[in-house]
Amino acid sequence: MKRHSVLRVVAKLFLPYILLFALYVQFHGDFGPGGGFQAGVIFAAAFILYALIFGLRTAHKVASADLLRILMAAGLLLYASVGIVTMLKGGAYLDYNFLRHDPVHGQHLGILLVELGVGVTVAAVMVTIFFGFADRKNR
């Protein structure tokens, strides 16, 4: 029997747009109901779809466990460090106004970075959890 062409083709078709959608949600967090978390979930969903259809081994080649672990931690650290930087600059924790000379820019940048941190972490965590499930029988 031949391979599952329908799923594969549809997945290939969808993947780029799902990923883009994730990034779109990520970078429009401060305009509407978007933000790091949804972005992370969507990004991870795309990746999980990829892994489901093209196999775990292939997926692992794209994103190794170590890469995920590092991303996970890096995202959280990014989040927290923004806060630390605002404190270093004399503001309260996560007081973005202190991030730049111009408070408006400061807020932009602050929210952006924080959301990015959240997004990266969420995506990495979700994928890791998926791998954790899917992989178990193989161990």
Add this chain to the structure above:
Amino acid sequence: MTSEFALIAAPIIPLAAALLVSLSGKIPNLRDSFSVLAGIILFGTVVSIVPDIMAGGRPAFTVVEVMPGLALGFLVEPLGMLFALVASGLWIVTTIYAIGYMRGHEESNQTRFFASFAVAIFASIGVAFASNLLTLFMFYELLTLSTYPLVTHQRTDEAMRAGRVYLGILFTTSICFLLFAVIWTWVITGTTDFTPGGILAGKAEGATVGVLLALFAFGTGKAALMPFHRWLPAAMVAPTPVSALLHAVAVVKAGVFTIMKIVVYIFGISFLASTGSNQWLIWVASATIVLASLVALTKDNLKARLAYSTVSQLSYIVLGAALANQAGVVGGSMHIAMHAFGKITLFFCAGAIYVAHHKTKVSEMNGIGRQMPITLFAFLIGSLSVIGLPPFGGSWSKWFITMGAYEAEQMIPFAILMVSSLLNVAYLLPIVFRGFFLAPKETSDDGHVGHVSDHDGPSPGIWKIGALREAPLFCVLPICMTAFGCLVLFFYASEMHKMLLPLGAP
């Protein structure tokens, strides 16, 4: 040595002894010398405080204030002085006796035994010198805990069961009633300090006083007031030195001491008498005196008989306190010392008989006086003192208590005191009579009757000179000392009375 210094040193000495004893467990002679030495030093230290007290001094020392009005502290007053003297003095003899007994009996775990022993004395000293209810309660509980390993020393199922009864009753009563009463008192008065004249006067009235007194009296399970007396006979499974410690030195005396102290320094005798709340306690004590004596009559096991005797005698002291007048309080307090010497003598004798002959039952003791004349003679002296006949110490204390009952116009208790002495005669003197005048029974000769024993031959250190078969020297010596003490106390009673008189001050 100032009294304050002595006061600080007094609890530390037995504590240090406990430590040294545990560390020197590998060298029994060293270990036992530590015990004896600590006993002597402690007694000296305690005695050194006496002149100050006689002169009206009240050395005090506060360790730490836990909460406002709630401190951990010591203060010496006449009653505590007396108790400390009794406890520390008898510790020496009991230790000597225990060394003889334990070695003669080849008991195991002697190190733990002597260490616990020292901790128990530490707790007793703490009880004696406690300056407030909290401190007293704390050392009271410590005393329970430290004597548990002694009670269960044999580790048999029976011993463990007895231990549970022991802990169960003492903890239940102290936690449920005594602690409750302590906290209640604190809530009412804002203090727990023992104060001459009491602290409750004017702050509590009516039923509250009665309920508080009940909580204190029954909360002090160590006083073995019926119906919370069961632990005392149960604890008889312990080795005899322990029984001596329990009955004469530390535990039960700490109980009645506590009641006495609370009556005098928390309620204040005039306040208590004025409320009339003491009436019921007089009756309970009287009832305990009679009932316990009757039970004692029925017991064939010597230690059980002595145990019920103790239950009865303790209630003399409680009665003295409950009478809430000078004669009663002073007499009751004196009885702490008098009974201690008398009863310890009796227990020592019971132990000596057991060590030398493995006999535990009264019915087996026919003719034993011929083999152990010294022991049985001491037993006679102890009995007479407990009964309250001159020229032994017990006669004074009983006299004062009876006077107290008379002054309080409590004629029925007065009569009970009289009758009770007859009962004492009835359960104690037949033993002496059997020992000296009845011929020994054939079957009980070779010493297999004792239920704990697994010895075939005589234990080491037993004297055997002709027909004589006495316990080891370490046993006999203390017996003589305490029996002699019963006699001495008769003549020193006036000093004691003088010291205790402030208790009765209104």
Add this chain to the structure above:
Amino acid sequence: MKYLIGLGVTLMAVWLLWSGHYSPLIISFGVASCALVLAITHRMNVVDNEAVPVEITGRLLIYLPWLAWQVILSNLAVARIILSPSLPIAPRLIRTPAGQKGEVGRVIFANSITLTPGTVSLIVNDNEILVHALTQEAEDDLQSGKMNEQVIRVEGNA
């Protein structure tokens, strides 16, 4: 490369449509995002003619209205069946020839079959598709081969 560029252009267009914010910052985010997506999909090895059917897009747009009409018709048919008390169905398994040369074409055909209620594609083989049909009419419609031809036309000569 052709596919990468095609995908990149499409992605950027989609971003602009979605975004609605045309500040330089956001647009630069858009560019960065598209680049990132390209990089990832490239790494995933999914950028090919199947993912980016640049060749057939035009013809696909012509096919869709026809398909939509078919969908409506079949919907009505099945809805009628569902609503009629006797539930007049005659389910069957049938094999229908699939003349498409490429995977994409066959997938479009299979999905079109599924999209029209009354027929569901079960197994897609190289030259035929196993279909579950709900009624005789649905089977007849499919076996007439119209849809097959339409999709072949979409596929073109590529």
Add this chain to the structure above:
Amino acid sequence: MYAVAIVSVLATMFLAVSRAFAGPTVFDRILAVNTFGTATVLFISVYVFMGGRPDFLDLALVYALLNFIGTIAVLKFLQFGNLAVGGEDEGGLDS
């Protein structure tokens, strides 16, 4: 009008849930859940329009996406007992 849509979508959801409970095969249940998911997407969409917050449409899109992926994942799990196998060379759903 939105109300009509909302009510019918809710009715659809209810019917789908009934089928999910009734089964009888696991595939029936998945199918029902999938339909329920479609209904949910519609619900969110209509609701968002009704409330005048079309920003939330993204939510519907996300839900649709997750619904799709979830269905695939469950199918795969059913077929192989795990999610590990699959792909071009291992023959997953692709076989």
Add this chain to the structure above:
Amino acid sequence: MDYFGLYNYWIVIFLMMTGFYIVISRDNLIKKLIGLNIFQTSVFLLFITMGKVKGGTAPIINHHFDTYSNPLPHVLILTAIVVGVATMAVGLSLVVRINEAYHTIEEDDIHLVEEEP
């Protein structure tokens, strides 16, 4: 919105009870988790349909700049969903490991296995 505002509570309560019922009545650990998820979802629904908050304040955040609005309920739901997803993930991973350890995910069977030795 009014015609809907009233009985959203009933839907929430219905979902909640359903979820709760599944949690307690099912033996299958995964089903329990699904019930739990429904239970949680009911709360999100409650929040979503809560509508205009009584006396809700216009969330202008900074007294200097009013650049950002603070869509508070939205943030709440979102966070709650994150929490729900995380709970699911942890729960499912536990179930997977339970399955490895006991070779079953039926509660009764697990009890049986536990009682054996």
Add this chain to the structure above:
Amino acid sequence: MELILDMASWILIVVGSVFCVIGAVGLLRMPDFYSRIHASGITDTLGAGCILGGLLLQSGLTLVSVKVAFLLFFALIASPTAAHALAKAAYLTGEKPLTRRGKSA
């Protein structure tokens, strides 16, 4: 023009709603799994399509409409794919379809 658009959108939404429910009813009524797929197809295609189409008209030519369009596009590709995958999985698992009425193939 506005009015016509509005009318059209309302009609679409109502029609979509009706087909949604019809599909769901079919989901309940149909006798076996495979035939139920067809029913659910109604909800997925015409139901969803009409409702989303109606919303599309409602929103006019705005960014919102772009999103609705994407939703529509996604739904129309994803649903048949999912349905196909489901049917295939069932078939491969050995789930037998009913053929004709009441008889098993």
Add this chain to the structure above:
Amino acid sequence: MIRENLPALQVVIPLMAAPICILFKNGRAAYGIALAATLFAFGAAISLLTQVLGVGPISYELGGWAAPWGIEYRVDYLSGFVLVLVSGMGVVVQLFSPASIKREIDEEKHYLFHCAFLLCLTGLLGIVITGDAFNVFVFLEISALSSYILISLGKHRRALTSAYQYLIMGTIGSTFILIGIGLLYMMTGTLNMADIAARIGPVATTRTVLAAFAFFTVGVSIKMALFPLHLWLPNAYAYAPSVVTAFLAATATKVAVYVLIRFTFTIFGEHFAFEETPVATLLMPLALIGIVVASSIAIFQKSVKRMLAYSSVAQIGYIVLGVSFVSVTGLTGGIVHLFNHALMKGGLFLAVACVVLRIGSDRIDDFAGLGRRMPVTMFAFVVAGLSMIGVPLTVGFISKWFLIQAAIEKGWWPVAALVLLSSLLAVAYIWRVVEIAYFRKPPEGEDRITEAPVSMLLPMGALILATIFFGLNTEATAGVARQAAEYLMGAVR
């Protein structure tokens, strides 16, 4: 810089340390990081408490946004006190952990342990420090999720089922809490606790607020394992790695109680909570029944951890009892017992952890002869056990003192009597262990058992010393607790 931002750093530092642990993926490095972060948190907590005691409650606006909109961190007497408790226990447990987890957790999961531990700590500290009701929920879930993971690290496979059971119960609990918070938000339009308290007046009698309070109370009762909602706790405590048990027992349920106190007294107000609702008539009987029943069940346990777990359920009863007096004395008793119980139960569980390290079991029968083999450990057990009973010189005595005082002040004699009676139950279950450990001969061939390593004995000893120290010097505990109680009772009026 650090000083004025301490409230934020209190939470952020452990939060940041958690991902760093993951980054390193190395047990030892993770330990270093975790320890450092925990120590920092402890220092910060102490510093905050001192500030509060000096100048009164501190408010910190996260992100610099004014209070009702931004998230406010708020440290008052109670929260400062609990912060010190939680972080302090964190330090003790961290110091204790290396040797213990070496035996109980697989080497490759050590970094995970430290990470989850830090997250749990973060959550607990966050719950206590935040002045935002919704934030409480978020932190509650952070701590809960990480504690599920921590519990599941236990060696026995039942750790998994226990964690699962806890997850189900815990999630239901937190969802209830979330509903309560949501309803409050609906009625007042704010999430800031102080703000809710200020606005709740006019709507306090509405059914929605009543429902909010009901949901909240039930939810938090599950979280703190109030009888009869305690069923998750015994298994969770029994099968979790010993250090985890010690940490959770000492902090997690305590923080849940904190949430109860915070919401009832600060947000709803004791008048509303105890007079408008039947909570008072419900909470106290439940607490009392819990004390008696759980203590009684504890007596019959075969596993020491389980026994202590049931004891914990009972002890929560004491704390809740203190709260339900609605008097300064009662509340003081509750708060001080919250602290004291953490010390002694932490000490007990650490002692059990030492035993488990050496004999690999926590069955009571296996304790035979340990009094001699592990003298320090068992001595610690006895001291902490005495405290559990409420013996003078220990912290347990102080707690009971306050509780009974509160009962006597109110004239509720049966309550006082029950509290005293329940001490006896504690005697019974503690004494069982003591009797076996000291007075029963060990099985043959068990001579290899030696005392636990110093690295474990020292932290345990520190707790035991604290048990005694705070039993003698109550200024830092009862003093602060009374201040907190007075503040809480007065703040609402």
